[in-house]
Amino acid sequence: MKNLTSWAIIGLTLTFLIGPFIIIIFAGASAGESLAFPPDGLSLRWYLKVFTIESFRQSFVLSMGLAIFGTLAALLLGIPAAYALNRYELPGAETIRTVVASPIIVPGIIVGLALLRYMVIPLDVTVTVALFMAHTALVLPYAVRVVSSSLNNLRSDMEEAAVLLGCTRLQAFTKVVLPNIRGGVLAAFILGFVTSFNQVPVSLFLSGPGVRTLPIDMLAYMEITYDPSVAALSALLAFMSLAIVFIAERLLGFSRYV
Amino acid sequence: MSEKYVSLRNLTLSYGKTVAVPNLNLDVVEGELIALLGPSGCGKTTTMRAIAGLLTPTSGTIAIDGRDVTRVAANKRGIGLVFQSYALFPHLSAFENVAFGLRLQKMPETEIRQRTEAGIATVGLAGFEKRKPAEMSGGQQQRLALARSLVMEPKVLLLDEPLSNLDARLRLEMRTELQRVQKKTGVTMVFVTHDQSEALALADRIVLMKDGKIEQLGTPHQLYAEPATAFAAEFMGFENIFRVQGENLVSDFGQLPLGFKATSPMLAWRPSGVQVGQGPLNGRVSASSFAGGHREYVIDTALGQIKADAPIETLEVPLGENIAFDLPKSNARQLSE
Ligand SMILES: Nc1ncnc2c1ncn2[C@@H]1O[C@H](COP(=O)(O)OP(=O)(O)OP(=O)(O)O)[C@@H](O)[C@H]1O
Numbered sequence: 115m116k117n118l119t120s121w122a123i124i125g126l127t128l129t130f131l132i133g134p135f136i137i138i139i140f141a142g143a144s145a146g147e148s149l150a151f152p153p154d155g156l157s158l159r160w161y162l163k164v165f166t167i168e169s170f171r172q173s174f175v176l177s178m179g180l181a182i183f184g185t186l187a188a189l190l191l192g193i194p195a196a197y198a199l200n201r202y203e204l205p206g207a208e209t210i211r212t213v214v215a216s217p218i219i220v221p222g223i224i225v226g227l228a229l230l231r232y233m234v235i236p237l238d239v240t241v242t243v244a245l246f247m248a249h250t251a252l253v254l255p256y257a258v259r260v261v262s263s264s265l266n267n268l269r270s271d272m273e274e275a276a277v278l279l280g281c282t283r284l285q286a287f288t289k290v291v292l293p294n295i296r297g298g299v300l301a302a303f304i305l306g307f308v309t310s311f312n313q314v315p316v317s318l319f320l321s322g323p324g325v326r327t328l329p330i331d332m333l334a335y336m337e338i339t340y341d342p343s344v345a346a347l348s349a350l351l352a353f354m355s356l357a358i359v360f361i362a363e364r365l366l367g368f369s370r371y372v
Numbered sequence: 373m374s375e376k377y378v379s380l381r382n383l384t385l386s387y388g389k390t391v392a393v394p395n396l397n398l399d400v401v402e403g404e405l406i407a408l409l410g411p412s413g414c415g416k417t418t419t420m421r422a423i424a425g426l427l428t429p430t431s432g433t434i435a436i437d438g439r440d441v442t443r444v445a446a447n448k449r450g451i452g453l454v455f456q457s458y459a460l461f462p463h464l465s466a467f468e469n470v471a472f473g474l475r476l477q478k479m480p481e482t483e484i485r486q487r488t489e490a491g492i493a494t495v496g497l498a499g500f501e502k503r504k505p506a507e508m509s510g511g512q513q514q515r516l517a518l519a520r521s522l523v524m525e526p527k528v529l530l531l532d533e534p535l536s537n538l539d540a541r542l543r544l545e546m547r548t549e550l551q552r553v554q555k556k557t558g559v560t561m562v563f564v565t566h567d568q569s570e571a572l573a574l575a576d577r578i579v580l581m582k583d584g585k586i587e588q589l590g591t592p593h594q595l596y597a598e599p600a601t602a603f604a605a606e607f608m609g610f611e612n613i614f615r616v617q618g619e620n621l622v623s624d625f626g627q628l629p630l631g632f633k634a635t636s637p638m639l640a641w642r643p644s645g646v647q648v649g650q651g652p653l654n655g656r657v658s659a660s661s662f663a664g665g666h667r668e669y670v671i672d673t674a675l676g677q678i679k680a681d682a683p684i685e686t687l688e689v690p691l692g693e694n695i696a697f698d699l700p701k702s703n704a705r706q707l708s709e
């Protein structure tokens with residue numbers, strides 16, 4: 115009896131988690147003209163059509179660029195920040211941690227609106243630059259957090275040993291610290307990449323004419339054309355995310371860091 | 373051979389406002405193996421870190437080989453440090469761990485190879501070159517850490533409780549190993565330990581520390597046979613230490629008559645120095661245990677508990693029975709406060 119209940123709960127959970135994903139896969143594989151489930155016969159035409167839609171191609175490139183370079187920028191800022199917070203007794207370190215984490219605590223809508231009102235409009239930066247800065251800020255908390263946790267596992271006497279063997283502090287960092295937190299850095303990169311790529315609310319405020327991230331572009335597309343290509347694209351993107359996480363897990367035990 | 377190869381003058385070391393080591397003066401002789409011995413928290417690690425340059429002194433100077441290095445950065449002092457935790461680089465093989473410092477000096481690859489292999493051989497790790505530290509035993513890691521410091525040919529090698537993570541058998545083995553390496557390379561070694569038997573077995577001289585100050589400095593024999601203070605005596609195994617008041621020995625519990633005239637304010641006896649089975653004094657056996665070559669008694673007396681080792685030939689006195697004993701003059705160690 116007890117067994118049955120627990121299986122039922124597991125089953126329900128899985129249904130709600132995986133169900134939508136399966137619906138999307140089949141909705142995209144429809145042979146019909148409009149988005150529907152169950153699909154109107156099966157075909158791969160919408161999956162192929164996705165690749166021919168010019169605006170999707172453009173926004174995919176933008177989203178890719180934002181995810182890769184925004185995350186790299188976040189790591190460039192986040193690794194030294196995590197290192198400093200970890201190794202030195204800075205006054206107000208707790209406050210700094212909270213501030214750094216705020217983009218994940220404050221709802222995206224508010225972050226987006228604030229960035230639009232107080233950065234994009236007064237500074238008059240281009241949409242692409244605004245998006246880049248916003249995505250960097252959004253990924254930064256993950257970078258700091260994940261890198262911090264792998265730094266915690268690294269004893270600081272290792273750096274001292276390196277210094278006594280002739281390293282400068284900087285060399286000790288690049289030759290001893292970095293190689294040993296490589297896994298954490300990669301994990302932070304993947305987490306940041308996926309977060310940035312799937313980000314909607316902030317991008318919604320900052321996207322401008324002709325410059326849209328892929329999720330925003332998909333929303334816009336659906337408002338005009340209600341065909342299964344959006345479902346097909348969603349399924350493809352979900353597969354991409356899954357593949358990345360799967361490879362990461364295989365290569366470096368990703369789940370250890372998150 | 374310099375008598376003042378490492379020279380600490382009026383060295384004060386502190387963490388923020390707390391002073392860990394006030395005004396330390398110490399000279400280390402070139403080529404000797406000197407042990408810093410003392411209880412936990414007495415400032416041994418702190419002193420080491422200052423010599424290595426990892427901790428900046430609040431005041432005072434540190435000179436090595438006649439040169440004032442107080443303001444010289446840690447990576448320019450030419451000092452090796454073997455950490456208690458070994459601090460090996462987990463991402464590098466044993467070979468690369470040892471070669472690490474040599475590579476920084478940009479020496480030719482053939483020389484790096486040659487010196488690294490020699491270093492690894494010195495500590496008996498030939499054949500382990502490709503292993504990662506995590507794939508080595510505690511003793512092997514310790515030897516690897518030693519090799520990594522040794523190949524740099526440091527002026528001074530500091531070792532912070534390098535044997536404390538090892539099991540008893542390995543610890544004895546590594547003691548001999550350390551002594552062998554020291555004799556072979558002639559490097560000046562400063563060795564931290566809180567284990568008196570380790571210090572006695574290894575060191576040419578022992579610095580006994582208490583609360584950041586030097587309590588006594590001398591050869592192992594001097595410290596063992598002639599501890600000057602109650603603290604030193606306790607560290608060297610004098611378990612029965614009492615104050616002298618006129619004709620009596622006194623403790624917090626009471627007093628016993630002393631059979632001779634004492635000239636020092638305190639007297640101490642090792643358990644082996646207490647005579648059991650006969651004598652003018654009396655007590656009750658409160659614990660008794662067989663320890664191989666002798667029997668260890670704990671005797672309840674007017675002074676409190678007295679520990680006494682009786683030769684195994686003497687008649688065993690059962691628990692709770694009265695036992696006669698003596699605190700003979702010949703075995704008494706005179707102590708200052
Ligand atoms: N980072 C630190 N911050 C503040 N106080 C410290 C710090 N490190 C050590 N101390 C204090 O300085 C004193 C000396 O410490 P030290 O580590 O030198 O002792 P030790 O003799 O090496 O002891 P142990 O045998 O336990 O290693 C201690 O009272 C300790 O509490």
Ligand SMILES: [Mg+2]
Binds near residue numbers: 416417418
């Ligand atoms: Mg210590």
